[in-house]
Amino acid sequence: MTSGPARVSVVIPTYNAAHVIGQQLGALVEQIDAPAFEVIVADNGSTDNLAAAVGEWTSQLMQLRVVDASRGSGVSFARNTGIRAASTDRILLCDADDVVSNGWVAALGRGLETHPLVSGPVETTRLSGRSASWVPVPSLTTGLFETWGGRTYGIGCNLGIRRNVWTEIGGFDETYPAGAEEIDFAWRAQDAGHAMGYVADALVHYRIRTDLRGVLKKQLNSGRGSATLYAKFRPAEVVPKSTIRRVRHEALLLRRFPWRGTPDARRQWLCTAAFEAGKLWEARRLGTPAP
Structure with a gap:
């Protein structure tokens, strides 16, 4: 040094x-x-x-x-x-x-x-x-x-x-x-x-936490951050989903849960779900559409 x-x-x-x-x-x-x-x-x-x-x-x-x-x-x-x-x-x-x-x-x-x-x-x-x-x-x-x-x-x-x-x-x-x-x-x-x-x-x-709870919390916050980013900048290229499309999107995510997959595949799904939940939670709190 x-x-x-x-x-x-x-x-x-x-x-x-x-x-x-x-x-x-x-x-x-x-x-x-x-x-x-x-x-x-x-x-x-x-x-x-x-x-x-x-x-x-x-x-x-x-x-x-x-x-x-x-x-x-x-x-x-x-x-x-x-x-x-x-x-x-x-x-x-x-x-x-x-x-x-x-x-x-x-x-x-x-x-x-x-x-x-x-x-x-x-x-x-x-x-x-x-x-x-x-x-x-x-x-x-x-x-x-x-x-x-x-x-x-x-x-x-x-x-x-x-x-x-x-x-x-x-x-x-x-x-x-x-x-x-x-x-x-x-x-x-x-x-x-x-x-x-x-x-x-x-x-x-880069260290990704090895405890699932910690990883899910980080993904939830990332989703919240994504909603905050959209609310602040409102980029024209992002078109928020209508209520019907949002419901269909989340329903599709639920249907894709890997019941027969590996434990890691199920953890991947949970991380995706946590990110989506974070977006919806923060968008609702801010009173804006979810990106």
Whole structure:
């Protein structure tokens, strides 16, 4: 790890991750050809032994510190708090329960020399095992994620942002549930003229939770985020289903339950159902059609 004043800031939004954050911090210790960087753990009100877990790494990551992000809740609040505390104008975002590759800091840092925002690939099998097949995320991504109308975005656990972009668009929207906030950020940045670049060498090993309840909660929140995104932007290319078509769509989903399938097939179905339920729940709460 290069010494000297930090040129890049790594921000890690964190909540109750004492049991896994050591893997991420260990990966940051092992960075190759990276510019001098600081690491900011934005603690979103953890009730576990996070401070002690982070403290074990201060001798190897000399510019490592924990900042208090407990005055609000959610990953967007923690990210914004960590970014405000950062001392540089080059911000890299990763999550406490993932593991960055050993060239991640260098790759995203280089990407920010030519792009205002950057993201890289994720792979889902190393940390997740069989649960990687439960959710609709490829085992290895090869480009930016796409959503409605071919609009692209970078996954929140693998982002690089110039501070001026974050400032200009008002940071991450803290009203979102824990899903789709990175899409909202990318869309607002694009609307302001800041295109996102893709950095193929900036790989992150992405952890999908191995407990089904946790995975379903995440999928439910992703569905809620999708409905929030639609309510906020109302993209013209998205035509909400009529009541009759919505009922038919959900009935078809129910008929497709894999009664004779494998346990993993049934878990995949449950994840899809949780996402759909999240969309309907949040759309009803917001008083808008479900996308």
